[in-house]
Amino acid sequence: MSNQAVQARTTALETRLRVANLNVTFGEGEKAVNVLQNITLEVGAGEFVCLLGPSGCGKSTLLNVLGGFLKPDSGEVVIDGKPVLGPDPRRIFVFQERGVFPWMTVEGNIGFGLFRLTKEEQARRIFYYVNLVGLSGFEKAYPHELSGGMKQRVEVARALAVNPDVLFLDEPFGALDSITRLIMRRELLRIWQKERKTVLFVTHDIDESIQLADRVLVMSTRPATIQRVVDIDIDHPRDISSRHYLDLRDQIFEQIGLAHKV
Amino acid sequence: MTSPLQITSRWWRTRLRRAAPWLTLAALLAAWQAAVVLHPRSLIPGPWPVLLGVVELAKKGLLFKYVLASLFRVTWGYLLAIALAIPCGLMLGWYRHCEYAFAPLLQLFRPISPLAWIPISILWFGLGDSAAIFLIFLASFLPVVLATMNAVRNIDSVHLRCGRNFRLSEAQLIWRVLFPAVAPQIIVALRIALGVAWLVVVAAEMIAVNSGLGFLIVDARNAGNRYDLVLAGMILIGLIGLILDIAMRRLEKLPSVQWGYIGAK
Ligand SMILES: Nc1ncnc2c1ncn2[C@@H]1O[C@H](COP(=O)(O)OP(=O)(O)O)[C@@H](O)[C@H]1O
Ligand SMILES: [Mg+2]
Numbered sequence: 001m002s003n004q005a006v007q008a009r010t011t012a013l014e015t016r017l018r019v020a021n022l023n024v025t026f027g028e029g030e031k032a033v034n035v036l037q038n039i040t041l042e043v044g045a046g047e048f049v050c051l052l053g054p055s056g057c058g059k060s061t062l063l064n065v066l067g068g069f070l071k072p073d074s075g076e077v078v079i080d081g082k083p084v085l086g087p088d089p090r091r092i093f094v095f096q097e098r099g100v101f102p103w104m105t106v107e108g109n110i111g112f113g114l115f116r117l118t119k120e121e122q123a124r125r126i127f128y129y130v131n132l133v134g135l136s137g138f139e140k141a142y143p144h145e146l147s148g149g150m151k152q153r154v155e156v157a158r159a160l161a162v163n164p165d166v167l168f169l170d171e172p173f174g175a176l177d178s179i180t181r182l183i184m185r186r187e188l189l190r191i192w193q194k195e196r197k198t199v200l201f202v203t204h205d206i207d208e209s210i211q212l213a214d215r216v217l218v219m220s221t222r223p224a225t226i227q228r229v230v231d232i233d234i235d236h237p238r239d240i241s242s243r244h245y246l247d248l249r250d251q252i253f254e255q256i257g258l259a260h261k262v
Numbered sequence: 263m264t265s266p267l268q269i270t271s272r273w274w275r276t277r278l279r280r281a282a283p284w285l286t287l288a289a290l291l292a293a294w295q296a297a298v299v300l301h302p303r304s305l306i307p308g309p310w311p312v313l314l315g316v317v318e319l320a321k322k323g324l325l326f327k328y329v330l331a332s333l334f335r336v337t338w339g340y341l342l343a344i345a346l347a348i349p350c351g352l353m354l355g356w357y358r359h360c361e362y363a364f365a366p367l368l369q370l371f372r373p374i375s376p377l378a379w380i381p382i383s384i385l386w387f388g389l390g391d392s393a394a395i396f397l398i399f400l401a402s403f404l405p406v407v408l409a410t411m412n413a414v415r416n417i418d419s420v421h422l423r424c425g426r427n428f429r430l431s432e433a434q435l436i437w438r439v440l441f442p443a444v445a446p447q448i449i450v451a452l453r454i455a456l457g458v459a460w461l462v463v464v465a466a467e468m469i470a471v472n473s474g475l476g477f478l479i480v481d482a483r484n485a486g487n488r489y490d491l492v493l494a495g496m497i498l499i500g501l502i503g504l505i506l507d508i509a510m511r512r513l514e515k516l517p518s519v520q521w522g523y524i525g526a527k
Contacts, residue, residue, distance in 0.1 A: 069426075087423075087427045088429065089427065089429050092427055092428075093423065093424070093427050095420050095424075098420055099423075099424050102522075103443065103518045103519065115434075142518075144524055
């Protein structure tokens with residue numbers, strides 16, 4: 001696919017998620033902290049969007065609102081034409097590996113959300129997703145016997161197994177070492193290309209966002225607004241030493257107000 | 263490379279570690295025997311008469327009967343207690359207003375020794391098994407309720423969020439997330455509670471009934487200072503308590519609760 005083709009694809013996507021004039025304030029009176037201010041964004045079906053911003057700016061808060069775990073003070077979140085009223089298995093949250101249930105095996109975790117299905121269908125999906133995330137042979141293992149990256153795979157598989165429309169990932173690779181993190185990014189892209197879920201991926205890592213996303217939404221410090229939207233019009237697998245990649249990276253560094261010489 | 267010398271020394275070290283408890287036990291028995299020989303006029307008998315005392319009890323059929331009687335009371339009091347305590351603890355931890363209502367009351371009852379309830383239990387249930395079972399119930403109930411409640415309060419909220427995300431009903435959330443999340447701590451509390459129950463049954467039997475290991479001890483003393491039987495009773499209590507504790511530790515080995523003890527070991 002050429003660059004133009006990528007762009008054409010992203011613009012042609014139907015809108016999956018729409019957020020208009022979202023405001024969130026924590027606390028009251030003197031202590032009130034305005035965390036999100038007038039956030040407006042749109043995400044297309046099957047799109048991979050990164051929310052990039054410094055720690056504490058409100059990324060998790062925004063994702064919690066989108067996921068239905070937190071009510072905004074004003075503004076609305078609409079997914080597939082319907083307002084979000086609460087958590088829903090069609091939109092699954094993935095946390096930093098700590099979301100896996102330590103009392104269940106890999107199988108048990110991946111099958112956790114499948115209780116409405118028949119036993120055969122459960123087994124089929126567990127088998128499929130265990131393989132998809134590369135954990136075959138570890139079906140009977142407990143999370144405490146796994147590495148951080150493997151636990152993260154379990155969480156992603158558990159989320160995918162219920163066949164959601166949207167995945168929310170909140171700094172999912174933040175606790176992993178840098179090599180595992182790179183591997184997990186590649187894995188996530190491979191899975192995303194296969195399953196084409198809509199992905200909202202929160203990160204404070206500029207490179208991570210450019211390596212993964214179709215679009216990067218750059219957030220400001222508190223109260224967070226969306227400063228800028230950067231289209232990453234590079235095909236996967238991305239050459240991270242290409243001129244264009246480095247240009248985009250420079251743009252974002254500048255936008256965040258960081259000189260990129262240490 | 264490991265040299266043959268290293269291998270033998272490791273072999274000896276494991277041997278020694280395995281033998282250590284038996285060596286201390288043997289030393290204790292020897293010291294006991296020595297003390298008895300040095301103080302011949304003491305009423306405390308040596309290890310050998312105590313062993314004969316156990317044999318005597320077994321021959322009269324009392325050993326089996328008393329052990330069974332004590333275990334019977336503990337089983338009933340303990341099972342009733344945990345059958346109520348676990349759901350109560352889950353509720354108290356789960357519903358905040360329940361906790362606000364009951365926590366002060368529980369804290370008030372906690373420092374009251376179960377033995378302080380002896381007069382009231384006899385008043386309510388008369389002399390007999392029920393009074394003893396009631397005391398054991400009281401002794402095991404509170405620690406389990408409090409531990410379960412605290413475990414629920416300290417649960418990792420991420421797990422509950424995951425459960426809600428998959429749209430579990432409240433009952434499913436409690437059964438599939440809350441309960442397994444607190445199970446490791448409940449198991450520890452169950453083990454402690456069984457230990458306390460075993461302590462209390464002896465005391466209860468000294469007063470409220472005329473069978474069981476606690477009764478054996480007071481009865482042996484009253485019926486002619488049979489200190490050999492007193493000590494036999496004490497040793498039996500210790501042994502059975504040890505066996506109960508070992509059995510409860512097995513629960514901690516369940517694969518689905520292992521995670522809860524990893525940091526602690
Ligand atoms: N429940 C809450 N009550 C009060 N303040 C909160 C709450 N949750 C988050 N905050 C504050 O909101 C800000 C944004 O938090 P968060 O969304 O977690 O940031 P990020 O994920 O970008 O690091 C932080 O300053 C944090 O202290
Ligand atoms: Mg965060």
